[in-house]
């Protein structure tokens with residue numbers, strides 16, 4: 001059955017039920033090229049190929065897009081919070097110019113030795129975002145490139161989608177061989193494509209269910 005035969009308002013409601021409540025995005029290695037010496041300026045912030053188009057595509061889902069990033073360079077005294085803010089203003093402007101959006105940004109500024117509750121793999125930033133935006137984390141997706149991202153997503157109960165554009169691609173590929181349920185894709189575009197496919201599959205299943213339900217009720221009538 002063609003989805004177009006579905007009343008638009010019913011399709012809209014179904015989409016909202018099937019879509020995640022929000023998408024969390026890691027920054028370094030997921031959106032931009034990770035640097036061993038940290039991104040310290042706008043000049044050092046280099047988008048990965050296809051990332052801007054992917055965020056634009058993601059924005060069409062009409063759910064919050066939230067950046068979740070460890071920036072220990074602040075705690076190490078390598079960059080100031082103001083410098084990070086200006087890098088993020090630049091990031092958001094470039095995303096906007098490409099037709100996308102970043103709705104909120106959560107940053108852990110601490111060094112690993114500070115033992116904070118927000119540095120990934122801890123789920124603190126995700127818990128903060130969930131409280132602020134009234135999200136059920138089990139209904140959210142986290143797209144990231146590192147084992148810390150994976151573990152933060154799992155600690156928070158989010159669906160992780162891992163990309164191979166970061167420095168831990170090899171480790172993730174090994175992990176995916178052992179754990180077949182791990183969702184591992186090439187890059188951010190492929191992660192958004194995975195979300196599209198899951199939505200289409202969900203709509204298809206619901207559509208069949210509605211046809212069967214309609215058949216059952218006409219039977220009773």
Ligand SMILES: [Zn+2]
Nearest residue numbers: 108116118119
């Ligand atoms: Zn922290």
